[in-house]
Amino acid sequence: MSVLVDGSSRILVKGITGHQGTIHTRGMKSFGTNVVAGDTPGKGGTTVEGVPVFNSTQEAVDATKPNVACLFVPAPYTKDALFETVDAGIPLAVIITEHVPFHDMLDMLYYAKANGTRIIGPNCPGVATPGGAKVGIMPNVIFQKGNVGVVSRSGTLTYEIVNGLKEAGLGQTTCIGLGGDPVPGTTFIDALELFQNDPDTKAIVMVGEIGGVAEEEAAAYIKAKLDKPVVSYIAGISAPPGKRMGHAGAIITRGRGTAASKMAALTDAGAKVAKFPYEIPSLVKESLR
Amino acid sequence: MVKLLEWQGKEIFRRYNIPLPKGGVARSVGDVSRLLGGTVPLPAVIKAQVRVGGRGKGGALRFANTVAEAEAAVSDLIGKEFKGEKVQEVLVEEKMPLAGELYVSITLDRSRRKPILMYSREGGVEIENVADEQIGKIWIHPSVGVLEYEKRLVANRMKLPAPAAKELGGLIEALWRIFRSEDAELVEINPLGIVGDHLVALDSKIILEDDALFRHPAYQHEGGEMTPLEQKAHEKGIAFVEMGGDIGVIANGAGLTMATLDIILENGGRPGVFLDLGGTDDPAKVSEAFAMMGEAKPKVVFINVFGGVTRCDTVATGLVNEMKRNPPAFPLVTRIRGHNEKEGMAILRDAGTQSYSDIAEAVRHVVQLEGRP
Numbered sequence: 001m002s003v004l005v006d007g008s009s010r011i012l013v014k015g016i017t018g019h020q021g022t023i024h025t026r027g028m029k030s031f032g033t034n035v036v037a038g039d040t041p042g043k044g045g046t047t048v049e050g051v052p053v054f055n056s057t058q059e060a061v062d063a064t065k066p067n068v069a070c071l072f073v074p075a076p077y078t079k080d081a082l083f084e085t086v087d088a089g090i091p092l093a094v095i096i097t098e099h100v101p102f103h104d105m106l107d108m109l110y111y112a113k114a115n116g117t118r119i120i121g122p123n124c125p126g127v128a129t130p131g132g133a134k135v136g137i138m139p140n141v142i143f144q145k146g147n148v149g150v151v152s153r154s155g156t157l158t159y160e161i162v163n164g165l166k167e168a169g170l171g172q173t174t175c176i177g178l179g180g181d182p183v184p185g186t187t188f189i190d191a192l193e194l195f196q197n198d199p200d201t202k203a204i205v206m207v208g209e210i211g212g213v214a215e216e217e218a219a220a221y222i223k224a225k226l227d228k229p230v231v232s233y234i235a236g237i238s239a240p241p242g243k244r245m246g247h248a249g250a251i252i253t254r255g256r257g258t259a260a261s262k263m264a265a266l267t268d269a270g271a272k273v274a275k276f277p278y279e280i281p282s283l284v285k286e287s288l289r
Numbered sequence: 290m291v292k293l294l295e296w297q298g299k300e301i302f303r304r305y306n307i308p309l310p311k312g313g314v315a316r317s318v319g320d321v322s323r324l325l326g327g328t329v330p331l332p333a334v335i336k337a338q339v340r341v342g343g344r345g346k347g348g349a350l351r352f353a354n355t356v357a358e359a360e361a362a363v364s365d366l367i368g369k370e371f372k373g374e375k376v377q378e379v380l381v382e383e384k385m386p387l388a389g390e391l392y393v394s395i396t397l398d399r400s401r402r403k404p405i406l407m408y409s410r411e412g413g414v415e416i417e418n419v420a421d422e423q424i425g426k427i428w429i430h431p432s433v434g435v436l437e438y439e440k441r442l443v444a445n446r447m448k449l450p451a452p453a454a455k456e457l458g459g460l461i462e463a464l465w466r467i468f469r470s471e472d473a474e475l476v477e478i479n480p481l482g483i484v485g486d487h488l489v490a491l492d493s494k495i496i497l498e499d500d501a502l503f504r505h506p507a508y509q510h511e512g513g514e515m516t517p518l519e520q521k522a523h524e525k526g527i528a529f530v531e532m533g534g535d536i537g538v539i540a541n542g543a544g545l546t547m548a549t550l551d552i553i554l555e556n557g558g559r560p561g562v563f564l565d566l567g568g569t570d571d572p573a574k575v576s577e578a579f580a581m582m583g584e585a586k587p588k589v590v591f592i593n594v595f596g597g598v599t600r601c602d603t604v605a606t607g608l609v610n611e612m613k614r615n616p617p618a619f620p621l622v623t624r625i626r627g628h629n630e631k632e633g634m635a636i637l638r639d640a641g642t643q644s645y646s647d648i649a650e651a652v653r654h655v656v657q658l659e660g661r662p
Contacts, residue, residue: 158544
């Protein structure tokens with residue numbers, strides 16, 4: 001078992017004919033992912049990396065029945081592409097694109113929610129289930145099948161941590177990259193709930209960063225609802241006081257959002273908190289004992 | 290983020306019919322008599338146009354009863370610096386007799402993933418100094434907007450006279466439309482003045498979202514608080530921050546960069562400048578970053594890159610080529626992990642670079658090279 005994607009997932013790559021779309025379609029296929037279609041307006045009838053390209057999402061759905069969409073569409077057109085994905089009835093949309101305006105994402109999030117599509121991202125590395133499927137841009141070589149669920153707001157730091165788990169002999173059920181945008185489609189709490197309900201996930205690694213209060217909220221959820229062990233790491237304990245989003249932003253967070261407040265909340269919730277990323281594997285092993 | 294000046298924000302307010310004092314922008318003393326002889330009545334308030342906060346306490350606001358006083362204030366303010374920001378423009382406005390000062394803003398609540406309307410009767414002071422129970426909050430569904438009953442609720446809680454209460458509903462609607470149509474991160478009026486039985490926006494604070502500037506070509510990202518080197522890096526899509534220590538750090542991705550800094554500080558090192566290549570593994574960017582790092586004159590440089598899509602040997606080759614073109618004046622410690630790391634490390638070692646796979650070991654060496662006790 002795993003969460004979100006597995007060997008039965010059928011992937012549609014939106015924006016497959018672009019540079020990123022093409023490179024990562026190749027990467028997904030060599031991971032073993034079943035990429036069934038791509039779409040780019042005006043490029044229907046061609047193929048990319050052996051994958052048939054359609055003019056619209058609906059045409060791709062009619063012909064190949066995808067159940068996951070991976071979006072490499074440029075930021076100004078991402079909102080349109082997501083609405084097209086939702087209207088074609090695809091239940092999971094992974095948005096890799098960065099710099100999507102948050103005002104667009106607000107529209108996308110509530111439209112997708114109302115119509116039964118889950119969004120992961122934007123500005124995220126995607127989702128990977130070793131031995132099943134990878135949707136996105138994570139490097140293939142870092143993974144190994146196993147029973148640790150990984151959820152993270154970071155990109156390369158996640159690769160580093162997943163790679164460290166593999167080197168310590170700790171495989172993963174699924175790795176979820178939530179992305180670092182102000183309005184994420186899927187939150188830490190959503191991901192923790194998925195792992196809680198997955199019988200194969202025995203421990204969860206949660207990688208956070210300073211800023212926002214998502215980690216504090218996740219800590220409250222862990223305390224109330226989770227019975228699986230959680231190992232956490234928060235990047236940025238030494239960060240210089242960063243830019244604040246004006247005084248109004250400070251009112252909403254009121255003293256939360258620092259590495260110290262996140263680590264304290266997670267410790268209080270019973271999670272093991274690593275001071276440095278390289279401490280994670282041994283803390284996971286301890287939790288699994 | 291793009292922080293608009295007060296007068297720029299008020300130009301937007303004007304387009305959305307938010308009531309404003311009579312006023313105009315002066316860029317030299319010569320503009321003052323034109324404004325005060327025409328559209329703006331005396332007594333006047335002269336406001337330095339800077340983005341930094343705390344203008345009242347900092348002496349950036351002046352009052353004038355005569356044209357001569359106004360000219361003296363403008364002459365004094367233009368060219369003056371407030372918290373490092375030089376005044377190039379002043380706003381000359383009529384001084385209004387105030388019966389009260391309110392606060393109202395719309396911003397994004399990231400935690401609830403919804404816009405939030407905040408309001409208070411305690412306007413005119415920095416809102417973060419106002420007690421929580423004095424601030425009202427309404428979360429707004431993005432596709433619905435602020436509902437009529439919510440506008441009535443705000444007016445009731447603000448205890449406004451009838452004409453002002455009615456105006457407040459329209460003003461909130463205007464703020465909401467600005468927030469959405471102009472792609473704002475923050476739209477704030479503080480203070481929102483009560484003048485007689487009516488409302489007037491005495492100040493404006495609008496922050497626009499960088500990522501949406503493609504829809505608003507009139508506004509461009511301004512370097513603002515960046516140093517010249519930071520500005521140069523920004524233009525190349527590299528995050529470059531100067532911190533005052535002696536160790537230069539190059540990493541890729543915000544999370545990995547922060548983790549690297551955490552480990553250095555914990556080991557007693559002092560990062561001087563860091564460069565985040567972003568979630569990219571493009572070797573050309575590594576070369577550019579390396580060249581830029583030289584300009585910051587660090588004592589030692591630590592490169593911590595995770596090769597994902599691009600292989601480590603490609604990144605290492607790019608780095609070594611740049612070192613041959615421009616031999617660095619500082620010792621270099623590298624840690625390159627990920628795809629083809631063994632090949633990458635071999636290339637770096639052959640070029641005479643200290644190369645590690647263990648981060649703690651690498652950082653200890655970096656701190657040793659920094660040469661602090």
